[in-house]
Amino acid sequence: LEVVKLLSEVIKDMAEGEIQQGLSRFDTTTTIEGYLAKTYNKTASLMANSAKAAGCLSGVSDQVADNLYHYGRNLGLAFQIVDDILDFTASTDVLGKPAGSDLVSGNLTAPVLFALEEKPYLEVLIEREFAQPEDKEQALALVRDSKGIKRSREMAAKYAKAAVKNISVLKPSESKQALIDLSDYVLSRLY
Template sequence: MTSVTSLFSPVEADLQLLTENLKGLIGAQHPVLYAAAEHLFSTSGKRIRPAIVFLMSRATLPNQEITPRHSRLAEITEMIHTASLFHDDVVDQSQLRRGMPTVHSLFGNRVAIQAGDFLFAQASWYLADLDNLEVVKLLSQVIKDFAEGEIQQGFNRFDTSLTLEAYLNKTYYKTASLIANSAKAAGVLSGLPAARIQDIYHYGRNLGLAFQIVDDILDFTRSTNELGKPAGSDLQDGNLTAPVLFALEEKPYLNVLIEREFSEEGDIETALALVHESSGIQRSRALASHYAHGAIPHLEVLPASESRQALARLTDYVLERLY
């Protein structure tokens, strides 16, 4: 199986510097806000989103060093992602993140939300400092998309009429938008022509959709220890993902369990069993594979390089997480 360490070797030094810089970029004067942000920056995340920015930056500047603005874009990307995790964990009432206690479980909901808002504001400030209006628009759209995704997810809880299209739209807003638009922003900073920049966007969009669909499958197939959060938590919270939507087509009783919000003893266990008995997980794997493989052709506009190869191999890594 492809390891993240080997995959990101072309940008290993970039990621090491990013990790060192992030705490300095927080700049929070209040010690609780600082401690909250530092807690999540210090956990053992894979830094996939900034790694994509670094790889795309190097792939679009194959014979040059990336600029300080590319590096700052990667840092902003991780700040936005981290801010979204604060809010996600409050909404989902998650007690664990990457196997560690969540910020809201340590500091309370109010601090977690304020810390998330603070990081969004800090990211916006550094974004404006890049002095590139197109990049500002791209990353501002990401922040807007996060909010839209959260609102859609909240309104669609336990809604068995949710369509696959609506699920994919929400998935784009909450996950793929950041990957797609930050990759696109790297191309903008590299001065690529518009057509190539659009290909970069579509690479990120497809990869981001595949990544989240795989995450949604793992919620049913991995243990709590492996996930770093309770297994089956999305379904229990009423967040209907691809495996459930496909299973609903085959298992009518699943509708009953979801619509009564698992209010009776044994409901959630029965629902999980019905998902596993259906072809929902298998069909979701095919959907993830469709998007992962759909990302690769969009890299062909870039010159051959070690970084481009790593971006292509990243699609395999996303799917390999299932096995």
């Protein structure tokens, strides 16, 4: 029953995340905190509650189950931040979609939010929803020329490191090492 409740929470969070994303399209007043809340709902809730569910099914203590939840939460946030970085740094072939497609659709991710702090003209491009033919390329260049990607990498690394710290309560095992390796893999997608 506990696992059913956890997975029901995931469904609720995902729906809420989609609504949050839809309501905040092209909203240049979006904060990093708002972005992280939406990212939790759309991505990290699944990982957090799935990790906790695995713990519940394994009969771990409540404290360990909570640590697994936080491992999944932090891993999920790191994963999505990396994914958002790749939207600016990876090729269309790797992404399976055009670079910057999140930005063009109005989804303001960490690299964009950080770039907005340095590049005020980016706000103009976003608020007019890339109406001019050169707007998309200008916006991509502004994000790439800012510290937005670097700061996002640092934030992703912080969450990946926190995820590993969350499972320090687990005794050494192949399973624990696999969880650590997964955290390393999330960051390795950047390179």
